[in-house]
Amino acid sequence: MLLCRIAPDACTLSVIINCYCHLSRMGFGLSVFGSFFKLGLQPNVITFNTLIHGFVLNNQVGEASRIFTKMLEGGHCKPNVVTFNTLIKGFCKNGNKSAAVQLLRNMEERGCEPNTVSYSTVIDSLCKETLIDKGLKLFSEMISRGIVADVVTYSSMIHGVCRLGQWREATRLLDQMLSKRVSPDVFTFSVLVDTLCKEGLVLKAKSVVQMMIQRGIQPDAFIYSSLMNGYCMQGEMDKARQIFDLLISKRSVDVHSCSILIDGYCKAQEVDQAKKIVKIMRLMELVSNTITYTSLIDGFCQAGRIQEAQNLFTEMQGCGQLLNAQTYTVMLDGLCNNQQLSMAMELLKEMEANKLELTITVYNVVIEAEELLKEMRSMELVPNTITYTTLIDGFCKAGRIQEAQKLFSEMQSCGQLPDAITYRIMIHGLSHHDLIIEAEKLLREMGGKGALQMAGNIITSSEESNIEEMTSRQ
Numbered sequence: 480m481l482l483c484r485i486a487p488d489a490c491t492l493s494v495i496i497n498c499y500c501h502l503s504r505m506g507f508g509l510s511v512f513g514s515f516f517k518l519g520l521q522p523n524v525i526t527f528n529t530l531i532h533g534f535v536l537n538n539q540v541g542e543a544s545r546i547f548t549k550m551l552e553g554g555h556c557k558p559n560v561v562t563f564n565t566l567i568k569g570f571c572k573n574g575n576k577s578a579a580v581q582l583l584r585n586m587e588e589r590g591c592e593p594n595t596v597s598y599s600t601v602i603d604s605l606c607k608e609t610l611i612d613k614g615l616k617l618f619s620e621m622i623s624r625g626i627v628a629d630v631v632t633y634s635s636m637i638h639g640v641c642r643l644g645q646w647r648e649a650t651r652l653l654d655q656m657l658s659k660r661v662s663p664d665v666f667t668f669s670v671l672v673d674t675l676c677k678e679g680l681v682l683k684a685k686s687v688v689q690m691m692i693q694r695g696i697q698p699d700a701f702i703y704s705s706l707m708n709g710y711c712m713q714g715e716m717d718k719a720r721q722i723f724d725l726l727i728s729k730r731s732v733d734v735h736s737c738s739i740l741i742d743g744y745c746k747a748q749e750v751d752q753a754k755k756i757v758k759i760m761r762l763m764e765l766v767s768n769t770i771t772y773t774s775l776i777d778g779f780c781q782a783g784r785i786q787e788a789q790n791l792f793t794e795m796q797g798c799g800q801l802l803n804a805q806t807y808t809v810m811l812d813g814l815c816n817n818q819q820l821s822m823a824m825e826l827l828k829e830m831e832a833n834k835l836e837l838t839i840t841v842y843n844v845v846i847e848a849e850e851l852l853k854e855m856r857s858m859e860l861v862p863n864t865i866t867y868t869t870l871i872d873g874f875c876k877a878g879r880i881q882e883a884q885k886l887f888s889e890m891q892s893c894g895q896l897p898d899a900i901t902y903r904i905m906i907h908g909l910s911h912h913d914l915i916i917e918a919e920k921l922l923r924e925m926g927g928k929g930a931l932q933m934a935g936n937i938i939t940s941s942e943e944s945n946i947e948e949m950t951s952r953q
Contacts, residue, residue: 489515493526500533505542508533521555528561535569543569551589558589564596571604579604580617595621599632606639614639628659634667641674649674650683662694669702676709684709700731704739711743716752719743723756732763738771745778753778769795773806780813788813789822804835827869864890868901875908883908884917899925 492511499508512530515522527550534543547566550556563586570579579601586593598621605614618636621628633656640648649671656663668691675684684706688698703726710719723740726732737760744753753775760767767775772795779788792810795802807830814823867890874883887905890897897905902925909918 489520489523489526492520493523493529496526496533497529500529500536503537505533505537505539524556524559524562527556527558528565531562531569532565535565535572538573540566540569540573540575558591560586560591560594560597563589563591563593564600567597567600571600576601576604576608576610593626595626595629595632598626599629599635602632603635606635606642609639609642611639611643611645628661630656630661630664630667633661634664634670637667638670641670644674644678646671646674646678646680646683663696665691665696665699665702668696669699669705672698672702673705676705676712679709679712681706681709681713681715700726700729700733700736703731704736707736708739708743711739711746714747716743716747716749727759732759732765734760734765734768734771737765738768738774741771741778742774745774745781748778748782750775750778750782750784767800769801769803769806772800773803773809776806776813777809780809780816783817785813785817785819802833804830807835824866828865831865831869864895864898864901867895868898868904871901871908872904875904875911878912880908880912880914 492514496508496511499505499511508530512522512526514520515526527546531543531546534540534546543566547558547562550558550562563582567579567582570576570582583593583597583601586597598617602614602617602621605611605617614636618628618632621632633652637649637652637656640646640652653663653667653671656667668687672684672687675681675687688702688706691698691702703722707719707722707726710716710722719740723732723736726736737756741753741756744750744756757767757771757775760771772791776788776791776795779785779791788810792802792806795806807826811823811826811830813819814826867886871883871886871890874880874886883905887897887901890901902921906918906921906925909915909921
């Protein structure tokens with residue numbers, strides 16, 4: 480255009496800015512914005528809105544706010560409701576809820592009335608952060624001002640209260656929604672059905688699904704899977720299987736729905752039925768994931784079929800599936816309960832080698848096997864430093880410091896020398912339980928044996944100063 484000496488107008492430049500924004504080339508968008516002033520053109524509200532939306536779209540909310548401020552300071556162009564709503568959305572997306580609420584409050588001062596989108600955006604952000612009270616307050620304010628709540632507003636509120644398990648409030652909001660002639664969508668129903676099922680209210684969830692169908696809204700795979708999960712949790716496996724067969728007839732079966740039914744069968748101690756679902760998955764060319772494998776391994780372990788569980792564990796490793804802490808914990812529990820103690824210890828070592836976090840659940844699995852060390856000795860298996868350290872850490876985190884101290888003494892009498900990590904765990908456990916004299920004693924012992932030097936940054940200066948500070952208060 481410029482080569483042909485055709486001067487672009489504001490509309491043309493705004494279109495070009497919009498293109499650059501969607502291409503994530505905000506630098507070029509700003510250059511075109513600068514061309515307005517070079518060409519003697521005045522950017523209008525659409526131009527500013529386009530640029531602000533572009534920055535929000537590209538997670539540059541600070542830049543969007545800067546453009547908004549420039550717009551206000553210029554005084555030539557007044558922001559409209561779209562401008563405010565775009566920036567409110569940006570603040571909410573960025574997690575800056577206080578700025579979003581403040582901007583909502585400032586709208587009227589700038590001569591702009593907030594609308595349904597303005598309120599709904601902030602309410603949705605608050606509810607996602609489970610700040611339900613604040614969300615309800617804004618919702619009441621919105622209604623009192625005569626601003627009509629839409630399906631997004633109600634769905635956000637229902638989702639928020641459901642996350643807190645407040646299903647009664649959720650059903651009240653649904654009833655209010657229907658009385659206001661606001662039609663719920665699939666998302667609204669799916670959130671409510673899932674919550675009711677998790678609360679064990681499967682009959683209520685089923686009635687909500689029937690309401691959906693009566694209103695001409697077809698439940699999706701997620702809703703049917705939630706209902707199936709509800710039946711599984713109640714041990715009603717026949718009804719769960721009916722839902723699964725319905726999903727098959729609708730060609731809506733996926734790995735998620737299969738995993739739910741497999742887990743249900745395993746918990747109901749019907750592991751052979753779970754195996755049949757695995758066969759169906761293979762026929763449908765669905766690949767088992769970590770959740771599927773973990774449920775099956777747990778099922779076989781609970782049934783005492785430890786060899787089949789181990790085969791699945793090995794198969795899982797072979798096919799490249801991620802073995803997470805839950806998978807290891809299930810396998811570890813199965814080995815301990817089936818007296819496969821040496822294998823359990825090897826699995827603990829493998830977890831440490833793979834740098835998996837040993838959670839309190841993992842430690843409790845081992846601690847519950849109270850005769851673990853005794854049986855290892857009877858099998859002429861000598862617990863090593865790693866075994867002792869793992870158990871000591873478990874006792875410390877479980878708040879059983881006396882058992883931890885006993886093991887610490889026992890390991891040395893058995894010829895297993897504690898290393899820097901063992902000392903660090905023991906000192907931290909003692910300090911946490913205000914046993915400062917004992918912690919100081921171990922710290923000196925550790926330094927005397929050279930373990931402190933070996934530890935490097937394992938025992939930090941801050942930990943030492945904490946012990947000194949607590950000692951001075953005694």
